[in-house]
Amino acid sequence: MVYHVLNGDALAQRFSATGLAGEVVIARECMVDGNLEGDTVEEFLENRARFVEDEFNEERIHYYSNVVHEFEKLMSAPNGSVFNLWFGYDLFCRTNMWFVLSLLSHLEGEHEIAVVYPSFLERRHIWQEFGAATSEQLLAAYEERVVFSSRDLHLAEGLWMAYKQGDLQRLHELSIYQSMCFPYLQEVCHAHIDRFPHKDKLGRPERVIREIVQKTSRDFKTVFKEFTLREGVYGFGDAQVKKIYDKVIENLKPLNH
Missing domain, CATH: 1.10.10 (Arc Repressor Mutant, subunit A)
Structure with missing residues (x-):
């Protein structure tokens, strides 16, 4: 089974025009904001549901039907599945991707996981994601997808846990690792670290x-x-x-x- 995990609904219509086969899963989350507590996936998602309810006045039942339902597709994926994660380079996208990778880490059996970045962007536009991508550009990005090695997945697990637990020192330490699966990692991690006040300065x-x-x-x-x-x-x-x-x-x- 092939899965294409899209970061939000905006890409869905243009993605369908590529003709790429596979099950589409939409990550409708914003892990860059809100409660990240929870020792289990179930506890974590319940806390996220409560945060969304309080922050955006959206009933928890809608969170479960619109958000959790999509993640459940990943959690129930059969052995031997292939996952293509379509995410941008920025912090918003990275935190969502780290979470998706944490879900996939719980799957049993062998799976192939790859990331598809908007590699067609010029350096000065890298934070723009897939916003204005054509079908041709999406297909070109797909051809340049990068497959995660076991080392990359281990790094992803560390990044997610450091981010989730608010361990800024650990996040800084992990940011120095070089991986084609995590371009601009230092810039992204340091941007998150800089969100917090330091020495009487605002974030x-x-x-x-x-x-x-x-x-x-x-x-x-x-x-x-x-x-x-x-x-x-x-x-x-x-x-x-x-x-x-x-x-x-x-x-x-x-x-x-």
Whole structure:
């Protein structure tokens, strides 16, 4: 059985135009934000359901039908399955991919796992993901997919656990590893580490948004666009940026340098 795991619904229609065979699984999550507690997959997903309910006013039953149902396709995959993970390079995508890899690590038997990145992007546009990709570009990216070795999967497990447990030192240590399965790993890990306040300085996203608000505009659409241009490495959607923006506006004080 062949599975294509897409990071969100946006890619689904254009992916179908490629004609690639296999079961499509859509990862409708945002592991870059919210509760990551839970010793088992079941506990973890229940905590995620509660977070989504509180944060976005979405009933848990909808989380289970729209999100968990997709992950269950992976958890019940037969022996010998092939998984192609279609994810971008940014932190939003990486955290979702690390979680998907953690699910696949529980499967018994032999499986092939590969990652498909938007390899057609120029270096200055790498954080744009598959947003404007043509069918031809998607097929070209698929041809350049990278198969995970056991070492890569071990690294993925370490990255997910360090991220999930908030172990920033361990995440920093793992970020130095070189792997074709994890390009731009240092940039992504350090961007996450920089999210947290340090030595009386605000976290990096807050500092950037505060600077935009103070020097450019308080209009949220303008702030979101400028933040995305400056800090595309995070891959934040408007929901993540709005949360930080609201906090910055509420607590606006002179910027610490």
